Amino acid sequence: MPQIRFFAQDGTLVESVEAPSGTRLLDLAQIHGQPLEGSCEGAMACSTCHVLIIGGDVDKLPEPSDEEEDMLDFAVGASRASRLACQIMLTADIASLDVRMPPGVIDMSRK
Numbered sequence: 001m002p003q004i005r006f007f008a009q010d011g012t013l014v015e016s017v018e019a020p021s022g023t024r025l026l027d028l029a030q031i032h033g034q035p036l037e038g039s040c041e042g043a044m045a046c047s048t049c050h051v052l053i054i055g056g057d058v059d060k061l062p063e064p065s066d067e068e069e070d071m072l073d074f075a076v077g078a079s080r081a082s083r084l085a086c087q088i089m090l091t092a093d094i095a096s097l098d099v100r101m102p103p104g105v106i107d108m109s110r111k
């Protein structure tokens with residue numbers, strides 16, 4: 001099973017969890033209390049699931065689609081490491097992935 005490590009905005013390790021193969025990264029993050037709103041539930045219409053992929057098997061992830069890249073243009077603090085968590089499926093060939101919350105992330109669903 002992929003080992004996913006979640007990091008806070010400041011780089012502090014928050015949690016390390018095993019992901020059942022086939023789990024969507026956004027769903028895993030929300031189950032484990034990460035501050036990702038995911039308000040459009042994967043329709044690529046919000047970018048509130050923006051994360052930074054900072055290590056692990058990042059090269060094993062499929063390239064972002066044009067639609068994902070377009071939506072990332074609207075994400076605060078976006079960089080070359082940016083991805084939409086709703087578009088990342090965690091498959092068995094991914095041994096590990098390090099996921100950091102981007103600058104300015106605010107989970108409005110917790111207000």
Ligand code: FES
Nearest residue numbers: 038040042047086
């Ligand atoms: Fe809206 Fe990912 S949940 S773009």
